[in-house]
Amino acid sequence: MSFDTFVTQVFNGLSLFTVLALMSIGLAIVFGLMGVINMAHGELMALGAYMTYLTSVVFTRFLPSMTGAYFFVGIMVAFAVTSAVGFVLERVMIRFLYKRPLDTMLATWGLSLVFQQLFRQIFGPIDVSVPTVSWLQGAWNVTPGIAIPLSRIFIIGLTFAVALFVYLFLFRSRWGLRIRSVMQNRAMAGAAGINTERVDAVTFAVGCGLAGIAGSALTMIASTGPATGQQYIVDTFIVVVFGGVESLVGTFLSAFSIGELQSMFEIALSGSMAKAAILMLVIVALYFRPNGLFAIKVRR
Template sequence: MFGYSMEEVGNIVVMQGFSGLSLFSVLLLMALGLAIIFGQMGVINMAHGEFMAVGAYTTVFMSKIAVSYDIVNSYFVFAIVAAFILAFLIGYLIEYVLIRHLYKRPLDTLLATWGLSLVMQQIFRSTFGAKEVSAELPEWLLGSFKPTEDIDIPINGVFVMGLALIVTVGVYLFMYRSRWGLRVRATMQNRVMAGAVGINTKKVDRLTFALGCGIAGVAGAAFTTIASTGPTTGSLYIVDSFMVVVFGGAASLMGTIASAFGIAQAQSILQFFMTSSMGKVATLMTIVIILMMRPEGLFASKVRK
């Protein structure tokens, strides 16, 4: 921070903090889907980042159609819905073909989904090419507004934050205020008893896995507003997403939100004053130290043993 006045440091913290909020929004969307799959089902889905790429490529594809029909200003909301539906359907198929045979075998799910991620990356590379591509954004997502002369806040970042808020509220209502969410939590806590009271646990598993993948698709659509997409883009976020879920508490929605916010803000601000790698190292070391004191994460779920 040497060489900056206090006012400059304040402006840097605000702008980097808001940049961190954009990263927080994408990380939160990724981690919400992963928290459902890993936290609720115990499946280590190493291909979760590729479902984010599915959503991103869906948005890019729809943007090309929108450009050809001159409907760029109205396509993006439909692209988000399409990204969710496509990722949901692919996730549903993957659960039926692969994942349902691997429950209670977490290491096997790790290896199988890691192989799946490599297959999906090659499909992206063969279909869309090895180069990164970008979506054509609507005019209402471009530009920024200036609360002060020295601070610029991008409009697309505000949109991504709003989208993350809507999805978070939706996940909360689904998990804690619906009959289906009750079935999901009952299956997680005691699969045998859930089946004994008439819950179709196989259907719960399939739809829950697909829902987590669908949310990752929404994260991919949001990601196109802040960066370009390549075949390996999703894999770059999978480690951070797992870190968010584990640090916050695997089955805790509040923990996922708090963890995503803290990690994104720390990385964004530290990387301005340090190198990018050193900022990540400092963030990771802090997380490791906290997990040594609280191995169950920030918000441990309270489950009767």
């Protein structure tokens, strides 16, 4: 394998890592911190992608002179809409299913089917795509044989910016303190005057909003269709479980490891066989470390 091929595959792994990381961070908050198995998380990502698509359509038709800024607006719209949807879902459905993981899984799986049908009715069964803004067109030519698309470099930067936002939100804000308090000891947090039900709703909304940002990033890599979310939900759960369901840092490292390994395996194997090999490695790793490869040590 030549050096150019190696560098290209490493960058392809980073591209896969960005989508997995953005999806997994949101799921790690919902699944890891709240214990909610949200099978509709992929559809919330697709919703974010569709919101970015609608934003691009609005800018193209009504604000053509500002189309270069539509993606930033699309990210904010995607986060706002998916967060609002997540907040409503928590209030009307999820709140009644806490500590009932099987019921939560079945309910959100049914919800994912409803979302898919709504996407088909509203946007049609054919995949849609967004135009790449002018300042992200082209590539960075590292060497004559290596060209890195600027759009993917931007998405990698977006991923680290979102990770920093999540860290500051959870560990440097009052809401983050409340969330961590409730997740560690709900009874004591309630006795201290924290509104645990409101914290649940905000936590679920933030996790869903991060899925919306992942959808925005996905529009720069691939098209969006009604079944787009189903293509990533299994990989996202694997990343969260492999990294450790209570460790956000572990989730981030797990997404990076799986993204890079899959990219390298695809050199010698087909795409489906590369995913199968990754799954086998994850199973073996979880056999020896059932709490996840990067799980944090906590006293129970």
